[in-house]
Amino acid sequence: MQKTKTVFIIGHKNPDTDSICSAIAYADIKTRTTHGVKFIPKRAGQINKETEFVLERFGVEEPDFVLDVGVQVRDLEIHKTPEAHSGMSIREAWHLMSESNAVTLPITDGSAHLEGIITIGDIAKYFMAPSDQSPLSSAKTQYKNIAATLDGKVVVGNELGLFSKGRVFVGAGTPEAMQSYISEDDLIILGDREDMQLAALEAGVSCVIVAIDSPVSDRVIEMAKRNSSVIITTPYDTYTVAGLINQSIPVRFLMKRDELITFNTSDYVDDIKETMGRLRIRDFPVLDSAGRCIGTISRRNLINAKRKQLILVDHNEKTQAVDNVGEAEILEIVDHHRLGSLETIQPIFFRNQPVGCTATIMFQMYQEKELEIPKHIAGLLCAAIISDTLMFRSPTCTKYDQDAALQLSVIAEIDLETFANEMFKAGSNLRDKTAEEIFYQDFKKFQSGNISFGVAQINSMNSEILQEIGEQVKPLMANAVGQNAVSMVFFMLTNIMSESTQLLCFGESSARFVEQAFHAKVQGGSCYLPGIVSRKKQFIPAMINAIQEL
Numbered sequence: 001m002q003k004t005k006t007v008f009i010i011g012h013k014n015p016d017t018d019s020i021c022s023a024i025a026y027a028d029i030k031t032r033t034t035h036g037v038k039f040i041p042k043r044a045g046q047i048n049k050e051t052e053f054v055l056e057r058f059g060v061e062e063p064d065f066v067l068d069v070g071v072q073v074r075d076l077e078i079h080k081t082p083e084a085h086s087g088m089s090i091r092e093a094w095h096l097m098s099e100s101n102a103v104t105l106p107i108t109d110g111s112a113h114l115e116g117i118i119t120i121g122d123i124a125k126y127f128m129a130p131s132d133q134s135p136l137s138s139a140k141t142q143y144k145n146i147a148a149t150l151d152g153k154v155v156v157g158n159e160l161g162l163f164s165k166g167r168v169f170v171g172a173g174t175p176e177a178m179q180s181y182i183s184e185d186d187l188i189i190l191g192d193r194e195d196m197q198l199a200a201l202e203a204g205v206s207c208v209i210v211a212i213d214s215p216v217s218d219r220v221i222e223m224a225k226r227n228s229s230v231i232i233t234t235p236y237d238t239y240t241v242a243g244l245i246n247q248s249i250p251v252r253f254l255m256k257r258d259e260l261i262t263f264n265t266s267d268y269v270d271d272i273k274e275t276m277g278r279l280r281i282r283d284f285p286v287l288d289s290a291g292r293c294i295g296t297i298s299r300r301n302l303i304n305a306k307r308k309q310l311i312l313v314d315h316n317e318k319t320q321a322v323d324n325v326g327e328a329e330i331l332e333i334v335d336h337h338r339l340g341s342l343e344t345i346q347p348i349f350f351r352n353q354p355v356g357c358t359a360t361i362m363f364q365m366y367q368e369k370e371l372e373i374p375k376h377i378a379g380l381l382c383a384a385i386i387s388d389t390l391m392f393r394s395p396t397c398t399k400y401d402q403d404a405a406l407q408l409s410v411i412a413e414i415d416l417e418t419f420a421n422e423m424f425k426a427g428s429n430l431r432d433k434t435a436e437e438i439f440y441q442d443f444k445k446f447q448s449g450n451i452s453f454g455v456a457q458i459n460s461m462n463s464e465i466l467q468e469i470g471e472q473v474k475p476l477m478a479n480a481v482g483q484n485a486v487s488m489v490f491f492m493l494t495n496i497m498s499e500s501t502q503l504l505c506f507g508e509s510s511a512r513f514v515e516q517a518f519h520a521k522v523q524g525g526s527c528y529l530p531g532i533v534s535r536k537k538q539f540i541p542a543m544i545n546a547i548q549e550l
Helices: 016-031 049-057 092-097 120-128 143-149 175-180 192-204 218-227 238-248 270-278 358-368 376-389 401-412 416-429 434-439 463-483 511-520 535-549
Strands: 005-010 037-043 104-108 113-121 153-156 166-169 187-190 205-210 230-233 284-287 293-296 309-313 329-335 350-351 443-448 451-460 487-493 500-507 527-532
Touching: 016 037, 016 309, 016 358, 016 376, 037 284, 037 293, 049 376, 049 416, 092 104, 092 120, 092 143, 104 192, 104 293, 113 120, 113 284, 113 463, 143 153, 143 238, 153 175, 153 218, 153 451, 166 238, 175 192, 187 192, 187 238, 192 218, 218 230, 230 376, 270 329, 293 329, 329 358, 376 401, 376 416, 376 487, 401 416, 416 451, 434 451, 443 535, 451 463, 451 535, 463 487, 463 500, 487 511, 487 535, 511 527, 511 535
Parallel strands: 005 037, 005 309, 166 187, 187 205, 205 230, 309 329, 329 350, 451 487
Antiparallel strands: 104 113, 153 230, 284 293, 443 451, 487 500, 500 527
């Protein structure tokens, strides 16, 4: 059965309410209009208090976190190897490897946890250059394994017992001559001569292998029982038996146990390439999250690695995208921001509209596809529009946003004003957050020419809370420059009620650019910007113009 294709729908790093809610809504749209594909909403960072409130209010679980979309071991074609345990014979292991076209066989316990590995090379090397004259006893081989390897059966004795002492001989000559070279606990291969069989048992051998399915007399059986010896019959002749018998030793005797190099399904290919290239190992065992071995990979598996497939919402800047987005296959982008720096290998569906919120575009898509909007999705989209447009106060807000929010509020059965106040109040409740968490909860990086800068923003209806947040964040600004490899950082403390922003800035020439962009005086790393509430439509365009002019 063909595996269902999975596509992640994901917003930008440090996600806001629009980023999260649009990903959830678009996953619903795509799932209801596309067959044979699983669409999963994801998030590229920690959700903020506002979004947390919205998800809880409408009974929706937050999407799972994705740190990196680079190719992982789970994206490779993992060679599924058959189950193999340390007690099976070398012959059984060889057959399993031949049937599954494997050169490396992971050996596991009853719970699929790795105990060791054995390779075709290990087996060939051992039998081409044997260093032990008694491998059967050294390996403590089970009589059941010996019988199975010889396609025989145990006629007398404990098949679960171990051949753990003695050597292996092929009986020849007279009984007297044979007794001169065999000893107690040896294993001997014989033909159909009863006198030879009795003489071997008299000498105290632990096991007699009777070739060519020769009959075993009652006298021989009785003596074997008295001596607690094992008798095995086999259809093969003595020459063939002598050649096959060492293949009955258990895998544990040859397998490698120590310093095993394994990879986890969650490992990133970039992190394991060097190890795979440096070591002269053909195949590497792969473990799942529970530590169970699920197969092997080799260097050739890296060639046909399957890249993760993504749909991006609410952003199209590479600096704002999830880590290693360049290694993934981007299928679509739905956004309402300026054109950014993301590139794709092939043409894609790209929907970009000058509206105040991506959720507005999602609302339009539901209408275009004539899909009924579920009540909880309507609530999420309405909340996203209220958030991004600051309850229609932002200059980014359009008639489309207002109309969409009004219709969505009816479906979600919420009062816009009441809900907006509750949501903004929840979003500005940051008393249990560290300064760093506050700063990065809505932080984005931008590039203009060779100058890069970062902008964080907090919206609140309470000026006292904004002032308190500013005092917390100021000491962090200097570190934020180095940590994000930017030359300047800005923090917008936006008051929704007064429709203004107190701007904190740090970095070389940051004050000069701000003064050029807004004709405002920067004092002590701060300035007041009346009428400025939108990072996207007001702050970023003005800053980029100032950078280009200066």
